[in-house]
Amino acid sequence: MEITLEHVSKYFKDKARKGSPVKKAVDDVNLHLTPGVWGLLGANGSGKTTLMRMVCGIMKPTAGRICYDGVDISQLGDFYREVIGYLPQEFGFYPEFTVQQYLEYIAALKGIPDTQAKHKIDELLTRLSLEDVRKKKIIKLSGGMKRRVGIGQALLNDPELLVLDEPTSGLDPGERVRFRNLLSEFAQDRIVLISTHIVPDVEYIAARNAIMKNGTILQTGTTQELVSQIHGKVFQAIIPSQELGMWESEVQIINLRNEEDGSVCLRYLGRPSDIPNAAPQPPCLEDLYLYLFPKS
Amino acid sequence: MNHKNQWNSFFAIEQQIHYSRHMQETIKLAHSANAMHTARCHIPLRTMVAKQVKFFALKIWLFQGLVLAALCALLFQLYSINAAYGIDAFTWAKHSLPKSLCLCSVTVVICAIPLLSRPTRYKMAELEQSTYFSVRGNLLAQLLFIGTGDIGMLSVLVLLAIRLQIAGDTIFLSLIIPFLTAAASGLMLWIRTSPSFFHKAGAILCGLSALFVYKITDNSMLFLPDTAFYVWILYALICIAVLYRECKKLYCRGIFDMLLTE
Numbered sequence: 001m002e003i004t005l006e007h008v009s010k011y012f013k014d015k016a017r018k019g020s021p022v023k024k025a026v027d028d029v030n031l032h033l034t035p036g037v038w039g040l041l042g043a044n045g046s047g048k049t050t051l052m053r054m055v056c057g058i059m060k061p062t063a064g065r066i067c068y069d070g071v072d073i074s075q076l077g078d079f080y081r082e083v084i085g086y087l088p089q090e091f092g093f094y095p096e097f098t099v100q101q102y103l104e105y106i107a108a109l110k111g112i113p114d115t116q117a118k119h120k121i122d123e124l125l126t127r128l129s130l131e132d133v134r135k136k137k138i139i140k141l142s143g144g145m146k147r148r149v150g151i152g153q154a155l156l157n158d159p160e161l162l163v164l165d166e167p168t169s170g171l172d173p174g175e176r177v178r179f180r181n182l183l184s185e186f187a188q189d190r191i192v193l194i195s196t197h198i199v200p201d202v203e204y205i206a207a208r209n210a211i212m213k214n215g216t217i218l219q220t221g222t223t224q225e226l227v228s229q230i231h232g233k234v235f236q237a238i239i240p241s242q243e244l245g246m247w248e249s250e251v252q253i254i255n256l257r258n259e260e261d262g263s264v265c266l267r268y269l270g271r272p273s274d275i276p277n278a279a280p281q282p283p284c285l286e287d288l289y290l291y292l293f294p295k296s
Numbered sequence: 297m298n299h300k301n302q303w304n305s306f307f308a309i310e311q312q313i314h315y316s317r318h319m320q321e322t323i324k325l326a327h328s329a330n331a332m333h334t335a336r337c338h339i340p341l342r343t344m345v346a347k348q349v350k351f352f353a354l355k356i357w358l359f360q361g362l363v364l365a366a367l368c369a370l371l372f373q374l375y376s377i378n379a380a381y382g383i384d385a386f387t388w389a390k391h392s393l394p395k396s397l398c399l400c401s402v403t404v405v406i407c408a409i410p411l412l413s414r415p416t417r418y419k420m421a422e423l424e425q426s427t428y429f430s431v432r433g434n435l436l437a438q439l440l441f442i443g444t445g446d447i448g449m450l451s452v453l454v455l456l457a458i459r460l461q462i463a464g465d466t467i468f469l470s471l472i473i474p475f476l477t478a479a480a481s482g483l484m485l486w487i488r489t490s491p492s493f494f495h496k497a498g499a500i501l502c503g504l505s506a507l508f509v510y511k512i513t514d515n516s517m518l519f520l521p522d523t524a525f526y527v528w529i530l531y532a533l534i535c536i537a538v539l540y541r542e543c544k545k546l547y548c549r550g551i552f553d554m555l556l557t558e
Contacts, residue, residue, distance in 0.1 A: 056426045058422060081428050082428045086422075086423065088422045092419025105351050108339070108344050108351075109434060
């Protein structure tokens with residue numbers, strides 16, 4: 001099972017600008033997705049959501065094609081949507097629905113027979129710790145619980161391709177860990193595509209990552225392959241707090257922590273000679289993200 | 297020849313293969329493949345539409361019932377006001393009621409707009425579009441429920457008009473023609489324009505188109521009553537054909553980018 005994106009592009013008319021020039025949301029993307037968890041990283045406006053919508057068959061590409069096991073998804077139609085589970089970034093719900101009603105509604109839209117739907121809903125409500133709130137209206141749930149309902153609906157039809165756009169936003173650390181474990185278990189023999197700004201979520205579970213910038217794929221690879229390019233560029237130094245202002249304009253700071261003795265521990269991207277007594281640090285995916293997207 | 301001997305003879309060169317272990321693995325794989333196949337069986341479209349009755353139909357019909365009650369109350373109020381000014385029921389029915397019925401028919405169409413815009417308003421359109429039945433199946437169900445409700449509302453208005461001794465051709469021209477015009481123009485606009493434009497301007501445009509057509513029917517019957525009526529019957533058939541064509545287009549092609557891009 002594989003998803004192949006061949007020279008996929010999506011252009012929009014930029015109505016905000018005079019003359020309506022074309023805005024390239026996605027530009028000539030080539031990607032080959034195989035079973036496992038794929039992380040899609042990129043700054044806001046890099047084209048991640050547009051790309052995911054095209055992978056789900058919601059938007060038609062302006063150019064190129066997306067294939068599922070070698071067949072164009074526009075030809076597959078219903079068959080392709082049968083094997084997809086999608087959680088959009090802006091996850092909505094009708095206000096009158098309870099959790100159970102909502103899942104039953106989505107199950108009906110996914111064409112799942114009644115008995116199978118009932119069994120699956122019960123299983124998901126238990127796994128996602130939503131058993132106690134099944135009769136409660138979604139509008140009255142906390143943000144994290146709403147997100148879990150969203151994840152539940154994506155898993156209803158046991159999809160072979162799971163597309164999750166910012167799935168962990170609003171979840172507390174415990175919920176994020178549980179979600180990561182659920183996904184890791186789910187991802188055997190399936191393709192899971194996650195886009196997120198919470199880089200550690202992807203770092204722990206994604207076998208491979210794709211980094212997007214300005215609508216194009218900059219790099220793909222495992223976490224180790226990607227972070228190796230900034231090996232020797234991440235450092236940590238302890239500086240007096242009064243020098244912080246000076247160093248902020250000199251180096252790209254990844255993280256700063258105020259120590260008890262009044263000094264500041266800086267983690268930064270740069271050269272060893274930038275700050276005296278700086279010690280090299282093993283890089284992580286978040287460091288790479290800031291290296292590639294310095295303005296964020 | 298038993299299966300074990302058959303198995304062993306088939307793999308004669310691989311003497312270390314254990315029959316029972318591999319058979320267990322094969323059975324396990326067969327079960328999971330069968331489960332995957334069973335899992336992909338799906339309900340037919342008519343079953344999905346029937347299920348939507350529980351989720352939406354009752355709410356849609358309740359809303360339409362409330363709108364109808366308001367329209368009837370309004371008509372009754374107009375009658376009372378006219379009666380208070382000494383205008384008898386017959387005069388009122390002949391001159392004012394047809395205009396009121398035209399406005400009622402436009403209202404019947406416009407009250408469908410908030411119902412159809414719910415997926416966009418509550419950000420469900422994207423999710424619904426990614427499902428097996430997609431937006432098409434869901435829209436088909438909603439249009440079916442709304443259409444059923446509209447027929448019910450029009451029936452009540454027609455009965456009301458007959459009760460007030462309005463002629464059949466007047467009912468047809470003041471109620472049915474504006475309704476079909478507003479419905480056809482509204483559906484065409486809805487498919488071809490962005491949600492934000494349609495919510496702001498679409499209702500006004502389809503309402504104005506219906507009122508404009510009503511004005512033409514009024515004038516045409518004044519000058520060419522016999523010929524004009526048959527022309528309007530043909531016009532009604534064209535509107536029905538347009539409605540059918542637009543619904544079919546919606547079902548076959550879906551509305552991929554329209555619901556999402558503004």
